[in-house]
Amino acid sequence: MPYGDAVTSSSGEPQTTFTDLGLREDLLRALATQGYEEPTPIQAAAIPVLRTGADVVGQAATGTGKTAAFALPILDGLSAPGTDRRPAALVLVPTRELALQVSQAFHAYGRDLGARLVAVYGGAPARHQIEALRRGVDVVVATPGRALDLMDRGALQVDAVRTVVLDEADEMLEMGFIEDIESILSRTPKDRQTVLFSATMPKRIAALADRHLRDPQRISIASQESVADEVPRVRQTSYVVTRSTKAAALGRILDAEDPKAAIVFCRTRGGVDELTDQLTAQGYQAEALHGGLTQEQRDRVMGRLRTGATEILVATDVAARGLDIDRLTHVVNYDLPVSPEAYVHRIGRVGRAGREGVAISLVEPRERRLLAAIEKLLRGRIPTAPMPTAADVRSMRLQRTREAVEDLLADDESRERLEAYREAVESLLEEFDLLDVSLAAFALGHEATQGTADASDDVDFAPPAEQRSRADRKGRASDQAAAFDKAGKGKKKNRLDVPSERLFVSVGRSKGITPADLLGALTGETDLKGRDIGAITVHETYSLVEVPEKLARKAVKSLNRCSIKGHRVKVRLDRGR
Numbered sequence: 261m262p263y264g265d266a267v268t269s270s271s272g273e274p275q276t277t278f279t280d281l282g283l284r285e286d287l288l289r290a291l292a293t294q295g296y297e298e299p300t301p302i303q304a305a306a307i308p309v310l311r312t313g314a315d316v317v318g319q320a321a322t323g324t325g326k327t328a329a330f331a332l333p334i335l336d337g338l339s340a341p342g343t344d345r346r347p348a349a350l351v352l353v354p355t356r357e358l359a360l361q362v363s364q365a366f367h368a369y370g371r372d373l374g375a376r377l378v379a380v381y382g383g384a385p386a387r388h389q390i391e392a393l394r395r396g397v398d399v400v401v402a403t404p405g406r407a408l409d410l411m412d413r414g415a416l417q418v419d420a421v422r423t424v425v426l427d428e429a430d431e432m433l434e435m436g437f438i439e440d441i442e443s444i445l446s447r448t449p450k451d452r453q454t455v456l457f458s459a460t461m462p463k464r465i466a467a468l469a470d471r472h473l474r475d476p477q478r479i480s481i482a483s484q485e486s487v488a489d490e491v492p493r494v495r496q497t498s499y500v501v502t503r504s505t506k507a508a509a510l511g512r513i514l515d516a517e518d519p520k521a522a523i524v525f526c527r528t529r530g531g532v533d534e535l536t537d538q539l540t541a542q543g544y545q546a547e548a549l550h551g552g553l554t555q556e557q558r559d560r561v562m563g564r565l566r567t568g569a570t571e572i573l574v575a576t577d578v579a580a581r582g583l584d585i586d587r588l589t590h591v592v593n594y595d596l597p598v599s600p601e602a603y604v605h606r607i608g609r610v611g612r613a614g615r616e617g618v619a620i621s622l623v624e625p626r627e628r629r630l631l632a633a634i635e636k637l638l639r640g641r642i643p644t645a646p647m648p649t650a651a652d653v654r655s656m657r658l659q660r661t662r663e664a665v666e667d668l669l670a671d672d673e674s675r676e677r678l679e680a681y682r683e684a685v686e687s688l689l690e691e692f693d694l695l696d697v698s699l700a701a702f703a704l705g706h707e708a709t710q711g712t713a714d715a716s717d718d719v720d721f722a723p724p725a726e727q728r729s730r731a732d733r734k735g736r737a738s739d740q741a742a743a744f745d746k747a748g749k750g751k752k753k754n755r756l757d758v759p760s761e762r763l764f765v766s767v768g769r770s771k772g773i774t775p776a777d778l779l780g781a782l783t784g785e786t787d788l789k790g791r792d793i794g795a796i797t798v799h800e801t802y803s804l805v806e807v808p809e810k811l812a813r814k815a816v817k818s819l820n821r822c823s824i825k826g827h828r829v830k831v832r833l834d835r836g837r
């Protein structure tokens with residue numbers, strides 16, 4: 261293939277920022293709103309080249325951030341968005357689903373620019389699409405068949421197109437779009453920029469590039485073979501999950517795995533915040549760590565993780581860089597990393613000093629290729645496991661209690677501790693059968709350490725067929741709500757036996773505050789009854805109070821209006837942020 265210079269990048273190198281890429285201010289702002297903390301490797305490599313106007317052949321799978329890699333330079337290069345009636349860019353994609361996804365991405369990045377986007381695809385009436393095109397458009401995202409059809413009808417004009425993108429070119433070829441693509445390309449201006457992205461590079465793609473691209477730069481993410489040698493001793497498992505049941509699936513997996521301390525990776529700040537809230541609602545001690553936190557907030561979060569007050573850290577890659585915590589037992593890729601090397605960096609956080617760690621990856625059906633790229637770098641398979649069932653979780657919990665009892669009996673020192681209970685047990689034996697007493701004691705111990713709640717029973721975690729109708733998707737949205745409700749039932753037990761929130765109260769020991777003062781204020785000034793109030797901890801300068809989630813917000817409101825022991829207080833929900 262007569263390509264120009266190879267441009268490669270990898271996540272192991274010093275990080276480029278979006279500002280380094282020279283993108284305009286309104287795009288940088290949009291990216292910050294998206295919660296993107298830095299460019300992915302394919303973005304860092306492709307954006308500067310595309311901004312020069314060169315043709316590009318990029319090898320990248322879904323999940324690597326390839327959409328932004330071409331969308332950002334296109335938006336950046338629009339000279340007068342919102343003015344010309346004819347599109348300046350045409351993006352061809354294989355499916356309607358991808359057309360919507362790509363146009364949503366353009367829309368999100370281009371919102372401050374006033375760029376106009378239209379997605380056109382088969383299987384929907386052409387009328388609305390034609391009207392939208394007539395109103396004027398900067399970027400059209402289209403499936404090839406519909407694009408050609410609209411060109412024939414004169415609704416889609418391509419004579420002002422400066423950039424054409426062939427996204428997921430291998431898929432388009434698979435689907436038999438080659439002739440449509442060739443015909444579309446031949447009708448666009450000869451001096452256009454042509455960009456081809458494909459997860460794989462079979463010969464037919466190379467031939468297509470040879471025919472239609474001019475001296476293209478080849479961009480791929482170089483695999484750092486050496487990285488594979490750094491893979492620590494880690495038990496790796498993947499689960500195929502749909503986006504809609506992902507949070508519930510994670511809850512189920514955490515219940516099964518029972519990590520002592522886990523780090524869960526998300527791609528964006530928004531993703532981190534959302535998942536932290538969902539996990540907290542499911543009863544986990546989860547905290548968020550991302551680039552939006554101050555150093556002080558970050559130190560507090562890390563402190564709580566080190567002491568064990570927090571069991572799950574939800575983080576972006578950037579925020580977790582340089583993080584070194586011995587207690588970590590599990591790494592969870594809630595979102596797959598954007599490059600295979602980043603996977604190795606992530607899982608390197610466990611399995612230190614000869615201890616075995618666990619790495620879990622949640623893979624959406626569309627991301628299987630990215631998983632395959634990771635496996636290629638690791639030179640090994642990451643086994644895909646079926647989701648643990650509710651019965652599996654129950655039996656794993658029982659097994660844990662059983663092992664704890666076994667350990668207690670096997671250890672001489674612990675046995676001495678048991679003597680303190682001999683009299684109490686012997687008195688029970690006068691009245692009850694030995695086995696019954698053991699069962700009751702086991703139940704108490706089990707429930708105290710593992711909770712009484714069962715894992716969500718009938719959430720359907722099965723991945724869907726690849727293509728779905730709109731009606732089907734609607735159905736999935738309500739499944740999602742059901743999935744969360746059910747997952748809610750599996751909430752860990754806390755002292756209150758119901759989902760709870762912690763309130764932060766801005767006074768503590770230094771102001772002479774005692775738990776009784778807080779209890780008095782809570783029952784006197786809010787609707788809370790004594791039985792609604794869980795653990796109260798009074799610290800030097802602040803206090804924490806556990807209350808039922810349902811009553812928390814109202815209690816915050818009422819308490820903010822009152823004084824405790826003559827001190828005005830500030831009260832808020834304590835989310836560690």
Ligand code: AMP
Pocket residue numbers: 295296297298299300303321322323324325326327328527528
């Ligand atoms: P794609 O490979 O284009 O399908 O993108 C995969 C996902 O990564 C999408 O959900 C994007 O919103 C997200 N994404 C793209 N670029 C970044 C970035 N620089 N940082 C974080 N997430 C990103």
